Amino acid sequence: MRLNRRTALGLGTMATAGTVLGAAAPASAAEATEAAPTTPARAARRVATVFSKHSAEAGGNWQAYVSVADPSGTPVVSVEADADRRIEAYSVNKIAVATAVLDKVDRGLLTLDQRVEVTAEIVVPGGDGIFSLDGAYPSSVTLGHVLATFLTVSDDTSVRLCGLVCPAAEINSILVAKGFPNTQVQLVANPNRYFLGTSTPRETHDLLRALVGGTLLSPASTTYLLGLLRSPIAFTDGIRRTMSSDERARIATKAGWYGDARHEAGVIFDRSGAAVLTYALFADGQANPEDFGATHPAVQARAAMGPKFLAAVDRIAGAGKTFRINAPRPSNGG
Known part of the structure; x- marks a missing residue:
């Protein structure tokens, strides 16, 4: 991993998160000692370990904010890496x-x-x-x-x-x-056009939390928007790449790529359809910036993180409203 100011800030914040959540064991040890965490705090520590391992392997710069739902109160922050950088x-x-x-x-x-x-x-x-x-x-x-x-x-x-x-x-x-x-599009001369603009990992995370919490949009618009983000045709190269159809249906996700940046943000739902993990993973500065496919290091890192994130929260109950998870039904025409 190239150690520059942005990377150093991210590592420093991760160290702070580790102090709050407890020292994270190496990924192999953590996975061997607890196959399926049963509390939000333990799940959050597992997610932090997974993120730390795979982001370090991918290199470059990572700005991220990830939390695990706690039905008894405030979500447990798992990853907080340069989370307020507006990018x-x-x-x-x-x-x-x-x-x-x-x-x-x-x-x-x-x-x-x-x-x-x-x-x-x-x-x-x-x-x-x-x-x-x-x-x-x-x-x-x-x-x-x-x-x-x-x-x-x-x-x-x-x-x-x-x-x-x-x-x-x-x-x-x-x-x-x-x-x-901080989540704003960039205006241009034509008032009906724009560049997609900026956000921070924390604001993107919080927008998604507000969406599943029902405070962002009406119930109908919330269901509609989550249905698009959770559909089988939505982005599958990252978090959802190596998941089954049923597992993919539990993930609402959106990716963004341009230049050397490879971002992804979304929500993982429990089996009942309640949000259990919310993530905003922004990455840039990795090798092969001309590669916009599944072989880019940051995209490969998220593909490795995804199933492990899901496994980390698989025995944790989500919080708030539930959203029906519809299994995809392929058609053969007719």
Whole structure:
């Protein structure tokens, strides 16, 4: 791991977290002595050990905030590594943008079935997603379709389509009003366009906690947003890569990648559908910045963390509202 100021800060914060939670044993020893922690504090220590091991192996810089739910009180902080650094969040901030759009739906200013025009001019050429592939413009889709492509295949054109119904300055004002002043899109000359902007690991974590806690959006919008983040087509290269279909259905996640950054944030649910672990894992500075696939060191690290995070909380009850976990049902046409 390259030891620079950002890495040193992260290691220092992890040491502080270790003091609060108790000294973490080496990963192999911890895994051998307790296969399935039975208390939030023990689960949090296990998660901290797993994060420390795999982030160190990947190298680079890690900014992270992870907590384990405690039904009896405040969530137990497991990882707090440079958690208040305001950094480029890239597509992880699509959760925040979707929150602003759905806030307008909740207030009756937009509807999921209203049409959004897709012109050739608005399509991002060569961008991630599907709108740049179909080649048939102009066309129109529903706002629900826009949000679905925005959060599952992380479509770049959907960034612009969201801006048509919720201008950049409005996105920022909604997020500030909800208590997220560091989670902001970057304004450009066109008021309906923006770069995805910044957040901190702590604010991204707290936004997700507010979402599952039911204080961010209406019940209908909350269920809708979590359904997109938890769907089988959503990001699978990181936390969910080596999980079964049923295990993947217990994870709501969103990744972001650009330049040398590889981020991911989300929620793990217990078997009843209550949130049990919330994570914001921001990474940059690893080797192979030109690799946007599953072989990037930070993405491989998260793929290794995911099943171990799930195992660490598998005997811990989540807290708050439960959200039905629907097993995927593949179709053969017909």
